[in-house]
Amino acid sequence: MKGNISLGKIFGIPLRLHYTWFIIFAWVTFLVVFSVLDRSYPIEQRIVWGILTSLLFFASIVTHELAHSILAIRNNIPVKEITLFVFGGVSQITREATHPRAELLIAMVGPLTSLALGGIFYGLHLLLASANQSLAASLMWWLALINVVLALFNLIPGFPLDGGRVFRALVWHRTHDYHRATYIAAKVGQGIAYAFIAGGILLIFVLQLWFNGMWLIFIGWFLNGAAKASYQQVLLRDALTGITARQVTDYNCPLIPPHMNLTDLVQQYVLPTGRNCFLISWGAGLEGMVTQQQIRRVPRSRWAITSVQDIMTPASRLKIAYANQDILSVLQEMNRENADHIPVMETGKVIGVINAEDIARLVHTRADFGASSTRT
Numbered sequence: 126m127k128g129n130i131s132l133g134k135i136f137g138i139p140l141r142l143h144y145t146w147f148i149i150f151a152w153v154t155f156l157v158v159f160s161v162l163d164r165s166y167p168i169e170q171r172i173v174w175g176i177l178t179s180l181l182f183f184a185s186i187v188t189h190e191l192a193h194s195i196l197a198i199r200n201n202i203p204v205k206e207i208t209l210f211v212f213g214g215v216s217q218i219t220r221e222a223t224h225p226r227a228e229l230l231i232a233m234v235g236p237l238t239s240l241a242l243g244g245i246f247y248g249l250h251l252l253l254a255s256a257n258q259s260l261a262a263s264l265m266w267w268l269a270l271i272n273v274v275l276a277l278f279n280l281i282p283g284f285p286l287d288g289g290r291v292f293r294a295l296v297w298h299r300t301h302d303y304h305r306a307t308y309i310a311a312k313v314g315q316g317i318a319y320a321f322i323a324g325g326i327l328l329i330f331v332l333q334l335w336f337n338g339m340w341l342i343f344i345g346w347f348l349n350g351a352a353k354a355s356y357q358q359v360l361l362r363d364a365l366t367g368i369t370a371r372q373v374t375d376y377n378c379p380l381i382p383p384h385m386n387l388t389d390l391v392q393q394y395v396l397p398t399g400r401n402c403f404l405i406s407w408g409a410g411l412e413g414m415v416t417q418q419q420i421r422r423v424p425r426s427r428w429a430i431t432s433v434q435d436i437m438t439p440a441s442r443l444k445i446a447y448a449n450q451d452i453l454s455v456l457q458e459m460n461r462e463n464a465d466h467i468p469v470m471e472t473g474k475v476i477g478v479i480n481a482e483d484i485a486r487l488v489h490t491r492a493d494f495g496a497s498s499t500r501t
Contacts, residue, residue, distance in 0.1 A: 129208060138194050140187065143210035153179045161267050166260060178264050183209070185242050185272055189279075190214040192238040193231055193287075200227045205457065221359065225298040225306075232290035239276035243269045283348050284314035285355040307359050314352035321345030362453060364491045365484075370455050371448040373484060374469045374477040380406040383413070383434035387420055390433055395420070402466040404475055405437050411445075411468055411475040413437035445470050446479055456484060 129141040157175040158168070186209060193216045194204040205217045222228040246269035253262035280288040289310050297306035325341030328334040379394055381403045394403060395417065405412040415437040423431050444462050446455045448471035459467055465481045 135187070135191060135207075136195065138191070138204050139206040141206055141208045143208055146209045150179050150183070153182055157264070157267065161263065162260065163263075170260075174260065174264060178268065181268055182271060185239065185268065185275070186214045188242060189235045189239050189275065190216045192234045194218075196231050196234045197222075200231065202227075202231075221303075221362070222294075225294040228297065229291060229294035232287045232294060235287045236276040236279045239272045239279070243272035243276065245269075246272060281317060282310075282313060283317035284310035284352050286314070286348070289314045289352075304359075304363070307356055311352045311356035314355075315349050318345045318347075318349035318352060321348065360492065361488060364488045365452050365456070368452040368487070369448065370446045370450045370452055370469050370479060371471075373452055373455075373479050373487060374448070375480060375483060376477040378402070378404055378478045380404050380475065381415070381433055383407055383432065383437070385433050387423060387428035387431050387433065387436075390415075391420065391428065402478060402480070403433075404468055404478055405433055406475055410473075411440045411443075411470065413439045414443055414466065414468060414478075416466070440468075443468060447471065448476065452479075452484065455479060 129143055132140040132142055134140065154172075154175040157178045158171045161178075162171045162174060164171075187207065190207045190209075194207060197204055197216065197218050200222060202218050202222060207214060207216050222231060246265045250262050250265035250269060253259075253265055279286050280291070282288040282292040284290065284293060284307075292313065293306045293310035296309050297303055300306055321341050322345035325338040325343075325345060327338070328341060329338035332338075378400070379398075381390060381394065383405050390403070394400065401417045403415050405415060412434070415433050419436045419438075420428075423436060444458045444464065444467055446458070446467045446469045448469060455467060459465070459479075459481060467479050468475055469477050469479055
């Protein structure tokens with residue numbers, strides 16, 4: 126997900142904040158200040174408590190996602206990162222569970238954690254109320270309620286929500302067919318998404334509740350896209366399972382000496398081949414990489430006096446793939462860096478480059494010929 130802000134690591138798991146999260150932060154703060162708290166309190170005091178409540182809400186979501194992540198790691202499923210965005214949070218795992226029981230446990234632990242947090246905040250509400258701390262008590266009540274709502278919302282059987290993953294685990298257990306279970310869960314998820322959209326339209330045109338209706342439509346639109354994307358991600362992973370970087374490497378990528386000027390590079394390599402990416406090497410070592418986009422940034426009048434070394438991305442700033450590395454991890458690196466090309470090394474020597482277009486072509490070919498792996 127682009128536009129992320131790194132917040133460090135929790136239990137070794139990178140925590141990132143997407144810029145859209147500030148939307149929900151502002152909305153929760155506004156809601157607390159003007160709807161939850163009694164307006165008899167000074168506005169400055171309500172704003173401070175509103176921000177504090179938003180931060181506690183933020184901590185609740187992080188705890189929810191950490192529960193998913195920790196249980197995934199205990200089931201030998203690596204977690205790449207936790208990202209918080211406008212609809213809450215998501216734990217980005219590098220592969221799916223290999224058994225329906227593990228899928229069920231990982232999915233259920235999030236809502237159960239939110240329910241437990243709801244109980245904790247409710248206990249704090251009772252404690253503060255008995256101490257005549259009415260302002261803090263009302264906020265604890267609201268946090269208890271919102272955590273219970275969060276748990277119930279996530280239990281909706283709309284894939285990829287937790288409830289949708291629970292539903293997939295049950296179907297998977299019943300059918301012993303991971304692909305069929307994922308397909309059914311994704312279709313049910315899309316159906317629920319359309320129901321949200323229809324409900325939002327009814328709220329707008331029947332009850333004239335524009336904000337609530339638009340919010341439901343927005344949630345439905347998001348769930349529909351997420352269900353499709355999640356199913357496509359499963360197909361992608363299955364299509365690439367067992368493939369190594371060596372099998373996708375373009376070995377014909379020419380190695381360009383760093384002292385070559387841009388005029389010679391364009392005339393000798395770019396125009397005859399149409400390639401977009403060139404590796405820069407002197408001997409066996411990798412010096413860097415240059416793309417057509419980098420060449421275009423230089424005025425043509427300066428091509429003859431500009432070497433590829435002057436504009437290349439140095440090897441120290443490049444992500445490197447290794448010949449025996451599985452292609453799924455390579456693709457994750459490319460997506461994380463928003464890169465269309467990645468050099469491939471073997472025994473300390475550069476042997477070629479992997480292009481995003483070649484990976485896409487491989488996925489389509491294997492899908493057309495039914496070469497995805499089977500899971501039971």
